[in-house]
Amino acid sequence: MTRDEVLAVFKQCGAILEGHFILSSGLRSPVFLQKAHVFMHPDKAEILCRALAGKIRASGVGDFTQVVSPAVGGIIPGYETARHLKVPAIFTERVNGQFELRRGFHIEPGEKVIVVEDIVSTGLSIRECVDCLKALGAEVVAAACLVDRSAGKADVGVPLIALAEYEVPAYPADALPPELAAIPAVKPGSRGLQ
Numbered sequence: 001m002t003r004d005e006v007l008a009v010f011k012q013c014g015a016i017l018e019g020h021f022i023l024s025s026g027l028r029s030p031v032f033l034q035k036a037h038v039f040m041h042p043d044k045a046e047i048l049c050r051a052l053a054g055k056i057r058a059s060g061v062g063d064f065t066q067v068v069s070p071a072v073g074g075i076i077p078g079y080e081t082a083r084h085l086k087v088p089a090i091f092t093e094r095v096n097g098q099f100e101l102r103r104g105f106h107i108e109p110g111e112k113v114i115v116v117e118d119i120v121s122t123g124l125s126i127r128e129c130v131d132c133l134k135a136l137g138a139e140v141v142a143a144a145c146l147v148d149r150s151a152g153k154a155d156v157g158v159p160l161i162a163l164a165e166y167e168v169p170a171y172p173a174d175a176l177p178p179e180l181a182a183i184p185a186v187k188p189g190s191r192g193l194q
Contacts, residue, residue: 001047001048001051001163001164002164003164003165003166006048006051006146006147006163006164006166007164007166009038009044009047009048010033010035010037010038010147012044013037013038013040013041013044014034014037015033015034015035015036015037015038016031016032016033016034017031017032017033017034017188018030018031019032019183019186020180020183020184020185020186021185021186021187021188022173022185022186022187023121023170024121024124024125025121025122025124025170026172026173027121027122027170027171027172027173028170028171028172028173028176028180028185029121029168029169029170029171030168030169030179030180031168031169032188033119033147033149033166033168034188035073035077035118035119035146035147039076039077045076045077045080046080048077048146048163049077049080049081049083049084049146050080050084051163052077052081052084052116052144052145052146052161052163053081053084053085054084055144055161055163056081056085056114056142056144056161057085059142059159059161061114061141061142061159061161062112062141063112064087064112064113064114064141065087065088065111065112065113066082066087066088066089066090066107066111066113066114067079067081067082067085067087067088067089067090067113067114067115067116068089068090068091068092068107068113068114068115068116068129068133068138069089069090069091069092069115069116069117069129070091070092070099070115070117070125070126070128070129071091071092071093071094073117073118073119073125074091074115074116074117074118074125074129075091076118077116077117077118077145077146078091078116078117081116081144082116089116090105091105092129092132092133098128098132099128099129099131099132100132101132101136107133107136107137107138108137109136109137109138110137110138110139111137111138111139112138112139112141113133113138113139113140113141114140114141114142114143114144115129115130115133115140115142115143115144115156115158116143116144116145117129117143117144117145117146118145118146118147119145119146119147119148119149120145120147120148120149120150120154120156120160120162121149121150121154121170122150122154122170123150123154123155123156123157123160126143126145126156126157126158126160127155127156127157130143130156130157130158131157140157140158141158141159142158142159142160142161143156143157143158143159143160143161144160144161144162144163145160145161145162145163146162146163146164147162147163147164147165147166148160148162148164148165148166149165149166149167149168149170150165150167151165151166151167152165
């Protein structure tokens with residue numbers, strides 16, 4: 001899929017929002033990709049994740065035995081991408097602010113895995129997930145996402161495979177352009193919600 005085809009799916013689902021958004025990283029942006037609006041349509045999620053699985057296979061990262069995703073946003077794309085890759089899908093969860101494997105999920109020392117996430121902005125969730133997996137002895141061969149809104153600038157600690165790159169500006173709260181500062185901010189993401 002091309003970048004425009006990926007973004008067309010987001011647009012069809014009403015998932016490209018404009019306004020003043022507080023991202024999970026704390027940065028502010030005039031555009032928010034509300035992937036939950038895509039994931040509520042299994043046929044649309046399937047299209048994107050099948051394409052991501054194909055891109056992962058074509059990337060040459062080699063063999064891996066599981067897909068691991070950071071909860072909560074990565075669970076659906078991780079599962080659906082793993083289905084197309086024909087490997088199990090598990091996820092990490094935050095416990096006291098740190099990612100952990102729970103629910104009886106297990107990784108063998110030396111096991112090769114790939115991390116699948118929904119949207120990458122700063123790469124923090126993937127980096128934290130990779131750190132968790134490495135601490136368990138896993139070899140993380142790569143990470144993958146549906147959309148990299150940093151356009152390749154985010155450092156996730158391993159090679160990153162993005163189905164689409166869509167560079168969207170993001171600003172620290174104390175360095176907003178006037179047109180963004182004039183709009184009330186909303187936080188539509190999941191990190192930190194009660």
